[in-house]
Amino acid sequence: MLVKVDLHNHSCLSPCGDDDLTPALLAVEAMEQGIEILALSDHNCARNLPAFDQACQLCSIMGLFGIEVTTVEEVHVLTLFEKLKDAMEFGKFIEFLLPPIKNDIRLFGNQLVVNLEGEVLERVERLLITTSGISFGEVVEEALSRDALVIPAHIDRYANSVLANLGFLPDLPYSALEAIRLPVQAETYHKTILTASDAHSLAQVGRRSCFLELEEISFEGLKAGLCRGLVSYKS
Ligand SMILES: [Zn+2]
Ligand SMILES: [Zn+2]
Numbered sequence: 602m603l604v605k606v607d608l609h610n611h612s613c614l615s616p617c618g619d620d621d622l623t624p625a626l627l628a629v630e631a632m633e634q635g636i637e638i639l640a641l642s643d644h645n646c647a648r649n650l651p652a653f654d655q656a657c658q659l660c661s662i663m664g665l666f667g668i669e670v671t672t673v674e675e676v677h678v679l680t681l682f683e684k685l686k687d688a689m690e691f692g693k694f695i696e697f698l699l700p701p702i703k704n705d706i707r708l709f710g711n712q713l714v715v716n717l718e719g720e721v722l723e724r725v726e727r728l729l730i731t732t733s734g735i736s737f738g739e740v741v742e743e744a745l746s747r748d749a750l751v752i753p754a755h756i757d758r759y760a761n762s763v764l765a766n767l768g769f770l771p772d773l774p775y776s777a778l779e780a781i782r783l784p785v786q787a788e789t790y791h792k793t794i795l796t797a798s799d800a801h802s803l804a805q806v807g808r809r810s811c812f813l814e815l816e817e818i819s820f821e822g823l824k825a826g827l828c829r830g831l832v833s834y835k836s
Pocket of ligand 1: 669677754755761
């Protein structure tokens with residue numbers, strides 16, 4: 602079956618994300634757009650994933666529990682987990698590696714942890730969009746060893762991307778790659794290249810997505826589909 606997937610989105614926990622982009626509204630908007638597999642991947646933090654889990658269950662869509670990690674080279678990498686518990690553990694590990702810089706709300710915006718209803722449970726004090734102390738290669742290895750999907754983010758972007766910051770794509774066992782526009786003019790080792798919304802506001806949900814041919818809507822089904830390649834995309 603042809604399945605619409607969108608594996609890169611933010612919530613109000615990311616300082617650059619709108620305060621009204623709660624995990625629940627993200628899931629509802631995705632459901633209305635026919636997205637059947639949806640990831641929430643806030644910057645270097647997993648704390649809005651429990652609300653996202655509840656929302657995806659209510660919307661009957663498959664949620665992937667993600668963290669967009671900033672490596673020491675300032676490259677963004679999507680790490681997407683099947684299980685909430687595994688993502689929460691990895692999120693704690695990444696947060697621990699962040700420098701103790703306080704978020705300046707006026708400069709960067711709020712970092713809100715919310716529940717399913719969108720009520721604020723916590724404001725994260727440590728700035729979440731700095732670089733963690735882990736290298737690109739280490740993130741790939743560590744996340745793969747924890748059974749996550751590992752997808753270098755927006756590889757064709759002028760900043761915070763593997764091609765811009767490292768100058769090339771190292772030949773590592775990525776699950777897939779993400780780009781803003783296809784095709785990408787670089788050596789990509791025949792990996793599947795996805796498009797995804799990278800939404801930071803409700804209006805951006807679904808602005809980019811793609812279709813995969815899957816035998817079933819499950820983590821294993823998605824993994825197999827990523828190996829087979831993209832069927833079509835919206836960019
Ligand atoms: Zn990014
Ligand atoms: Zn992002």
